[in-house]
Amino acid sequence: MKVLLLQDVYKLGHAGDIKKVADGYGRNYLIPQKFAVLATPSAIKQIDSIKKQADSIRSQLNTEMQSLSEKISNSWIAFPCKAGETGKLYGSITTQMIADAISAKIGATIDKRQIDAQPIRTLGEHKVSVRLTVDVIPSFTVITHREGEKPVVEETTEA
Template sequence: MKVLLIKDVYKLGHAGDIKKVADGYGRNFLIPQGLAVLATPGAVKQVEQIRAQASVRRAQLNNEMSGLAEQVKRITLAFPGKAGETGKLYGSITGQMVADALSTRLGVTIDRRQVEMEPIRALGDHKARVRLTIDVIPEIKIVVHREGETVQFDEPVAEKVEAPAAEESAE
């Protein structure tokens, strides 16, 4: 099925693009959510208008989020966790935990789906990306340390956030 995107869709395309998608994805998600319409000849005539409106909207949103992105870049999150002698955590640090810590610190709601990272299962320094918009994706530093130890930061950071202890998970 060919659809015309009305809004930017992460990992699919920008507004105004015509994409070929699976029938179920288009019929059950994109069209009901108002993200796309069927690529009919009448809809294709409106491509330039949709692209122009979307680029203005995207530029405005990126401008608003750039200030938040600068704040996010300066943050270093520190998570205490229980770990074995090899440095492997008994639980893991998940995207939900990072999103909650960022939301608490910034006072802005960050969804777990905006945090791009694999679950962290080892002590040390890690990086995660926070997708604020389709174009603005700042990177944050995450330090995982043993419970009871003090955190040693390699470089001076503007802001440090001590996050709650990692939950133990039955794996």
């Protein structure tokens, strides 16, 4: 099924793109959520206006999220955990826990679906990315350490 995207869809494309998708994905998700319409000749005539509108919205969002991105990329979060002798955690640090902690630290709401990471199950430093918009994806450090110990924060200097 060919669809014309009306909005940016993560891992699929930008607004105004014509994409070939599975029938069920288009019929059950993209079209009912108003993310896309069928790529008919009349819909294809509207590509230019859709792209212009989406570009202006995208640039406005990117400028708004830039200051938030700077706050996130300059931060780190430490989680005290119980762990075995090999450094494997008893349990895991989930994306919900990471989202709650970073939201409290920077003072803005971050949803767990914006966090690009698997659950953390080992001690140490882990790089985690936050998808604020399609183009703005800052990353920060999550440090897991044993309960009762101080977290070891390595200051990284980037060139």
